[in-house]
Amino acid sequence: MNLLIVEDEKEILNGIMAGVCWEDIGIDTVCQATSLEKALLQFDLTRIDIVLCDIELPDGSGLDFLEWVKEKQPSTVSMIMTCHEEFDYAKRAVSLGCKDFIVKPIIYGQLEEKLLGVCREIAESQEKDRYQAFGREWMKQISGEQESPLSTVNKKELIGQVKSYITAHLKEDLRMEQMAKRFCISADYLSKLFKREEGIGIGDYIVEERMFLAGELMKAGGASVSRIAYECGYDNYSYFTKVFKKRYGMTPREFMQKEARAENGNLSD
Known part of the structure; x- marks a missing residue:
């Protein structure tokens, strides 16, 4: 993920x-610009995911720059830096689609926390787009719209994507309708296709994966049962x-x- 800081x-x-x-918040590249002219140049050179921009710059207003970003690069998330007396400008920036603002003098821990939240939102959005693109490709294929053999998606690949999604989101509330929406297919079709390809219902598969994860976490030790239940997607302990x-x-x-006794027995050997 790439970030551009615009500060003179x-x-x-x-x-x-x-x-x-x-590195801790998932930023791979940090670009810098001390003017709007240099900031615009950075957009030509690099894909910018997040821009952190000061309001007052030597060659213009950061708010005008945010308007340009919103129009030309709508997928880029904008954040601004401002002083207390510029609070009204900050409110205007938010109305322009700015995600958040940082008040100077900057508290780095606060900035890091806000950037971490933005990075997570971007990653989730990109994941959603990726799954939807995969689902749309599949629907084109089965409806006969997709004729190129180079871009076909077979059933195993589709189900493999669904299983990967389940594994990565066991902690969440995995509902058939939501997963089907992720892949741009109907819940009924997903349910039937999964059962036909895997020999098990998707609901039962989710339970099996959660129980496997629970068992592995218990073998690893260091976590309470209630914490393990939560990590496996269960709010109800009973x-x-x-x-x-x-x-x-x-x-x-x-x-x-049982695992503790087995571990102690191995240690005594």
């Missing part, structure tokens, strides 16, 4: 560069225990005690 004061620019742990016992033939606590 070198001291502030250097402080931001040194004060934020870019229901998690019921499902787990059905899968493993014992309660989560019994399972953890």
